[in-house]
Structures are given as structure tokens and as C-alpha cells.
Amino acid sequence: MPTLPKPPAPEPPPAEPPAAEPRSRRDRPAKAPLSRAAIVQAGLAILDRSGIVELTMRRVAQELDTGAASLYVYVKNRDDLLLAMLDEAMGSVPRTAHLAGTWRERVEALIEAIVHATASHEGLALVALGTIPRTDKVLLIFNDLIGLLREGGLDDRTISWSTDLLYMHATAAGAELASYIARSSNEHDVVSEASEFFAALPAERYPLIAGMHDEIMAGSGDERDAWKLRVLLNGILATPAGRP
Structure with missing residues (x-):
């Protein structure tokens, strides 16, 4: 009786990619410290790109990668920010x-x-x-x-x-x-x-x-x-x- 060929061995499953190591927050680029001057410059940048209608405290906070509440430590409100921007100009x-x-x-x-x-x-x-x-x-x-x-x-x-x-x-x-x-x-x-x-x-x-x-x-x-x-x-x- 003839000998049948052995079936090919199954291919091993693909290796799992190595798990990504958790990244420490310390490895991320440090944000510039928040200040009244930084807020004013961010406001001017938004003004130049989008106009005064789009200038909101939320937009300024996004520009600085922070929360809107953080801005009020340095500026009273939007009107105070606008006056500071005028003064800078x-x-x-x-x-x-x-x-x-x-x-x-x-x-x-x-x-x-x-x-x-x-x-x-x-x-x-x-x-x-x-x-x-x-x-x-x-x-x-x-x-x-x-x-x-x-x-x-x-x-x-x-x-x-x-x-x-x-x-x-x-x-x-x-x-x-x-x-x-x-x-x-x-x-x-x-x-x-x-x-x-x-x-x-x-x-x-x-x-x-x-x-x-x-x-x-x-x-x-x-x-x-x-x-x-x-x-x-x-x-x-x-x-x-x-x-x-």
C-alpha cells in the first residue's frame, strides 16, 4: 500500500505585537507656563486668524491647551482681555x-x-x-x-x-x-x-x-x-x- 505524503504543518499564528509601554507625562513636551502675557498673545493670534467675533475665552483656552477656568486667574473676563490686547498693540x-x-x-x-x-x-x-x-x-x-x-x-x-x-x-x-x-x-x-x-x-x-x-x-x-x-x-x- 503506497505511503501517503504527510500534510504540511500548519503555520504558526502571527506573533502578537509587543504591548506599548505606558508613557509618562513627564516625557511629553512641557507646556509654556500660563501667564497674562501668554493669554494676550494667544488672543492676538486668534484675532488675526479668525476675527473678533471668534475671540472667546474658550477659544483662548484651547489655544493654550488649558481649561477656560484657568484663564480667570490672570484676566477678569473677555473685556479685560480685549483691553490688555489693545494695550499690547x-x-x-x-x-x-x-x-x-x-x-x-x-x-x-x-x-x-x-x-x-x-x-x-x-x-x-x-x-x-x-x-x-x-x-x-x-x-x-x-x-x-x-x-x-x-x-x-x-x-x-x-x-x-x-x-x-x-x-x-x-x-x-x-x-x-x-x-x-x-x-x-x-x-x-x-x-x-x-x-x-x-x-x-x-x-x-x-x-x-x-x-x-x-x-x-x-x-x-x-x-x-x-x-x-x-x-x-x-x-x-x-x-x-x-x-x-
Whole structure:
């Protein structure tokens, strides 16, 4: 009787992968220590990426890999955080001791620096418009502006009202500039769009606007900004507070 071949031996089952060794928390990268400054920087990063509407305490906590409750050790609330973020941005405004030129040139340079500081992060200009100055860097700016206006020969009441007017002008201009930056617009695009819009208005309904099209569009943004500030300074110098 023939010998039958032996069946092949079954293959051994695949080896089990080695169990992963538990990883100690100490092996993970250490988180940066939480601080008011770190919270402010996280808030500014969110502002630049997503805008002021998306800036919440929860989002800031996620940015820092922590819980929202931990933030309140360093900031009172969202409004306090926004003020701190504004104050951080205002650190770019030079002190008047570092400004050169005539009295008007130094005032103009200071106002222009405020415009660019408030426009540096979308939404901060609106924070500045809606709050009373109460943080260190903003108060230093007001202190310097008071010194400049006093150097211009103004009385204290006129100085007080003038700082309010000039700061409101600067922050409003900052809000406008920030909106252009957020839309990635440049001056040429904005002017072209506005020119086309006004040119298309029906003259029978808006006869005065249509008749002034060329003058409405005249002048660059810098020329208009410089003129606005001249008007403010001329008016301030010529109109002491309390006098009709």
C-alpha cells in the first residue's frame, strides 16, 4: 500500500505585537507656563486668524491647551482681555521724546502711529472706540498727547476735550484701515471700486453727487488723511473749550 505524503504543518499564528509601554507625562513636551502675557498673545493670534467675533475665552483656552477656568486667574473676563490686547498693540506707538520735527509734525506723527497700532489687529480699533483709556500704554500715549497740546499753548480744558477728539479720530481711522487690511484691499482697488459706484449713480436722482464725481474721487488717501488732521488741529487751536 503506497505511503501517503504527510500534510504540511500548519503555520504558526502571527506573533502578537509587543504591548506599548505606558508613557509618562513627564516625557511629553512641557507646556509654556500660563501667564497674562501668554493669554494676550494667544488672543492676538486668534484675532488675526479668525476675527473678533471668534475671540472667546474658550477659544483662548484651547489655544493654550488649558481649561477656560484657568484663564480667570490672570484676566477678569473677555473685556479685560480685549483691553490688555489693545494695550499690547499700543506698545508700538513711539513716545513723543523720540519724535522729531515741528510741533504739528510731532502731533501728526503721534496720531498716525495710533492709527496704525489700532489697525494692526482687526477689531482692536473698535475696542479703543468703545472704552475709556485705563491701561498703562494707552495712558502713556494720552500723557504724551497732553504734553504736546500743552506745548501748543492750549488751556487744560481745551487739552482735555482735544485728546478725546484726536483719539476718536485716530481710532476711527484705525478701524477703517483694519477693514481694508482684513479684505486684503489696497488703495487703488478701493478707489477704483468707489469711482465705478459713483459714476453709475443715476444723475436724475442724485444730481449733486453725480455732478461732483471728479472732486469726490480727488486726492490720495494720504492727502485726505493729512487734510483731516490739519482741519482738526486748526479747529482746536482756534476754538478754546467753553467758547462758542
